[in-house]
Amino acid sequence: MTLKAKFRTQFPASVLVQSPILLDKTGAVYTFSIDVTALQGTFSNLFQPVDDTLTALAALNSTAGLLTQTGVEAFTKRTLTGTAAEITVTNGDGAAGAPTFSLPAALTFTGKTVTGGTFDTITAKGTWAVSGTWTLPAFTLGGAVAGGGQNIAGLGTLNKVTITAPATSATLTLIDGTVLTGPAASGTVMTLGNVETVTGVKTFGAAGNVGKLAIAGTTSGSTVLNASAVASGMLKLPAATDTLVGKATTDTFTNKTFNSAGTGNVLQVSSVTVSAGQYPGETTTGSATAGNVGEYMENAIQAGSAVSVTTATPKTIAQITLTAGDWDVSGLVNGLTATSTSVTGYGASLSLVTNTLDTNAGKFSQTLSGAFVPGNSATLGIAIPPVRFSVSGSTTVFLIADMTFTASTMTAYGIIRARRVR
Numbered sequence: 001m002t003l004k005a006k007f008r009t010q011f012p013a014s015v016l017v018q019s020p021i022l023l024d025k026t027g028a029v030y031t032f033s034i035d036v037t038a039l040q041g042t043f044s045n046l047f048q049p050v051d052d053t054l055t056a057l058a059a060l061n062s063t064a065g066l067l068t069q070t071g072v073e074a075f076t077k078r079t080l081t082g083t084a085a086e087i088t089v090t091n092g093d094g095a096a097g098a099p100t101f102s103l104p105a106a107l108t109f110t111g112k113t114v115t116g117g118t119f120d121t122i123t124a125k126g127t128w129a130v131s132g133t134w135t136l137p138a139f140t141l142g143g144a145v146a147g148g149g150q151n152i153a154g155l156g157t158l159n160k161v162t163i164t165a166p167a168t169s170a171t172l173t174l175i176d177g178t179v180l181t182g183p184a185a186s187g188t189v190m191t192l193g194n195v196e197t198v199t200g201v202k203t204f205g206a207a208g209n210v211g212k213l214a215i216a217g218t219t220s221g222s223t224v225l226n227a228s229a230v231a232s233g234m235l236k237l238p239a240a241t242d243t244l245v246g247k248a249t250t251d252t253f254t255n256k257t258f259n260s261a262g263t264g265n266v267l268q269v270s271s272v273t274v275s276a277g278q279y280p281g282e283t284t285t286g287s288a289t290a291g292n293v294g295e296y297m298e299n300a301i302q303a304g305s306a307v308s309v310t311t312a313t314p315k316t317i318a319q320i321t322l323t324a325g326d327w328d329v330s331g332l333v334n335g336l337t338a339t340s341t342s343v344t345g346y347g348a349s350l351s352l353v354t355n356t357l358d359t360n361a362g363k364f365s366q367t368l369s370g371a372f373v374p375g376n377s378a379t380l381g382i383a384i385p386p387v388r389f390s391v392s393g394s395t396t397v398f399l400i401a402d403m404t405f406t407a408s409t410m411t412a413y414g415i416i417r418a419r420r421v422r
Contacts, residue, residue: 064095288420290323295420297322299399306336306411309403316354318399318416328386331399331416338408339376344369345404348382348414354398362387366402373407389418 015030017023020038024031052073060067065077080092080099085108090100171179213225260267260275267273272280288294299318301307309315317333333348347366351358358364365382374380389397401412 064093066094066099291325291420293420293422296418298415298417300415301413303334303336303413306413307401309335309401309410309412311406311410312402312404314349314351314355314357314400314402315412316398317401317412317414319354319396320416320418321394321396322389322391322418324391324393325420326422327389327391327418328421329389329397329416329418330386331384331414333382333399333401333412333414335380335382335401335403336411336413337374337376337378337380337405338410340373341405341408341410342371342373343380343403343405343410344371345402346380346382347402348384349400349402350384350387350416351398351400352395355400356398357400357402368404371406386419388421 015023015025017032020035020042022033022035024033056073056075060075060077063077065079068076068078070076077093080089082089082092082101085104085106088102088104090102091097092099173179214222215225216222258267259265267275274280282288282294287296297320299320301318307315307317318331320329322329329350331348331350333346335343335346337343345366345368347357347364349357349359349364351363363384365384367380367382384399389395397416397418399414399416401414403410403412
């Protein structure tokens with residue numbers, strides 16, 4: 001059903017309105033409107049404005065939990081939880097009261113490090129592996145204690161059994177049945193696991209009942225000292241800075257002198273006898289390994305790869321790189337002429353600078369003559385005898401050719417060699 005009505009409104013001569021209503025009168029026409037800004041101000045005094053944060057909070061469900069803001073206008077509920085055998089949490093969601101944290105009756109510290117703190121009462125079970133310095137109060141041991149060489153300070157009162165060494169020739173039977181016999185008046189009672197000083201001559205075992213002394217290695221293994229069937233003489237151990245050489249072992253020597261001057265003494269290396277001025281050489285076609293005396297290297301440029309040269313201009317033909325050490329280096333340069341090449345000089349040098357002559361004695365050789373034409377592919381050779389290069393690090397030595405000629409062209413090739421001499 002629809003209702004329709006018509007109203008005829010007559011306004012007085014003067015019409016007044018109040019905010020947020022606005023009035024505009026044009027002739028006999030009255031236009032009413034709303035001031036939105038003023039209306040918002042009126043409502044803000046009566047109602048909470050719309051806010052994204054409140055909207056996000058209103059969207060949460062009724063499940064109990066601790067409120068956490070995870071982002072802008074974003075919230076969720078969390079519950080505090082613990083780890084089994086490590087920490088216990090009560091009222092993790094805060095619904096029944098404030099959350100509380102406690103340690104369980106049995107703690108698991110596997111993979112954990114406990115630093116600092118004071119422990120009033122400790123009941124130790126099983127095997128303890130400890131390190132560093134422990135400061136302990138008085139305590140009672142309920143079983144055997146195995147020391148690991150640790151520094152235990154401030155023990156207080158320690159309940160223990162004091163064992164006094166038996167008198168000379170007297171015996172003491174320990175709890176495991178071991179019998180401890182007292183030493184002679186001048187003897188020493190030695191305790192395993194300690195550093196002991198032994199004076200006088202001590203005998204291990206007896207004739208027919210061999211006594212052996214085993215000396216443990218620094219990291220593993222042991223060395224057994226075993227006397228011969230008829231023992232005599234004395235085994236003298238070296239000083240702390242010396243080396244005791246073992247048979248069939250690899251040993252490192254420092255500041256040692258090998259002297260075979262005595263009657264019947266022979267010094268051999270790899271089954272070869274070595275004596276003054278007589279050191280056997282290599283009898284195979286092999287080469288000395290890098291770093292050893294006799295190490296050899298060379299770089300040869302053949303005629304087919306000859307390098308073009310310019311008259312009276314030093315030119316690098318080949319090069320080698322020496323490692324630190326004492327070397328003899330030598331070289332040979334061959335010049336090749338064309339059919340009409342006229343030559344007046346040819347030379348060679350061993351230099352530490354590429355394309356540069358080193359004219360020091362022994363490192364430079366040159367032949368000068370009147371102009372002559374040797375003909376096509378004639379070879380003009382000049383050698384540098386072995387010269388010493390003593391270098392402290394990687395050093396490159398260059399073989400330099402120096403040809404003086406007119407008319408036509410020349411090329412050069414050659415070889416540079418080096419031998420480690422010591």
